[in-house]
Amino acid sequence: MDDIKTGWFSELSTLWPGQCLSLEVEEVLFHEKSKFQDIMVIQSKAFGRTLILDGVIQCTEKDEFSYQEMITFLPLNSHPQPRKVLIVGGGDGGVAREAVRHPAVEQVVMCEIDQMVVDVSKRLLPFMAAGFQSPKLELHFGDGLEFMKQHRDEFDVIITDSSDPVGPACTLFEENYFELMSSALRAGGIICSQGENMWFHQDIIRKVMDGCRKYYGSVSYGFTTIPTYPGGQIGFVLAAKDQGVDFSRPRRELTEPELDAMGLRYYSAEVHRAAFVLPRFVRQALAAPQ
Structure with a gap:
């Protein structure tokens, strides 16, 4: 709370x-x-209600939709028929809110380690937590790794909405986690994981992508602002069990009436394609080894 005494919250991190x-x-x-972690919700002057975990901003009322829509619809619209979706993490409810909107999705299973995040979000972040009310959603509390060990060949899409690789989220960036996700996917399945920042975390991103290449036929990196x-x-690391999947070409292009009906404000087919247009220095840093 020392940062708050001055009337400002400052996000400091070794990352x-x-x-x-x-x-x-x-x-x-x-x-x-x-x-598991320090949880804070503030009313900020410029960005509205803000969720902060272990001193790091997770979402704000003003801009959360760009992240939530992109981490959800990039993988869902890269899959021909994403009927059953698993969300690991995502305790604020934002990814669940987006996933249940998708017309092809029939069931969303969510595994969050920290029930307090869910409870606080339901009470103080209703704009995030709307997805918790959907009959499509099945909510579990526990460790995502242990959950997937019990669920093999079950999901079309797995989305990992994690905090940064410090504290309880560290294991969600390790190679064995991506191997487990592969075993939990059905044939033709796709994963999407929070992929850090291309300016600051190229080493982390490259390590994750190289690990994914051992278990998936197609691996790519996209981003949002x-x-x-x-x-x-x-950024987001996306991977598909099949070879030759071009994530920059959505398998399903939502029409403008569909986007309006679903209440999407950031995502579109054009933005989907643009998310994978990377600066040269990023393409070179993340290129597959020859």
Whole structure:
């Protein structure tokens, strides 16, 4: 709470040394430690309600939709028929909110390790937590790795909405996790994981992608823009069991009436394709080994 005493919250992390984002705070709405992490919700002056885990901004009322829509619809629209979806993490409810909107999705299974995040989001972040009310959703609390060991050949798409690779989310960036996801996928399945920032975390991204290449036939990296994440950008690692999957070409292109009916504000087929157009330095850094 020391940062809040000045009227500002400042996000400090070893993952982006020498810099921070600061938000002016109007009110601290919640602050407690769960079994797993420090959880805070603030009312910020510029970005509305903001969820902060272990001192790192997870979502804000103003800009969360760009991340939630992209981490969800990039993989869902890269799959020909994503009937059954698993979400690992995502305790704020944003990915669930988006996944249940997709017309092809029949069931969404969610496994979140920290029940307090879900409870707080339902109470203080209703704009995120709407998906929890859907009859399509089946919610479990527990470790995502252990959950997938019990669910083989079951899901069309697995989305990992994790915090950064420190604290409880560390295991979600390890090679054995991506191997487990592969075994939990049906034939033709696709995964999408939070993929860090292409300006600051090329080593982390390259390690994850190289690990994925051992278990998946197609691996790619896309990104979205979001002002309250470090560098104003966050990426996604996508992988498919099949070879030759071009993630930059959506298998399903949602029409403008469909986008309007689903309430999407960031995602479109054009934005989907553009998400995989990477700067030269990123393409070179993440290229598959020859």
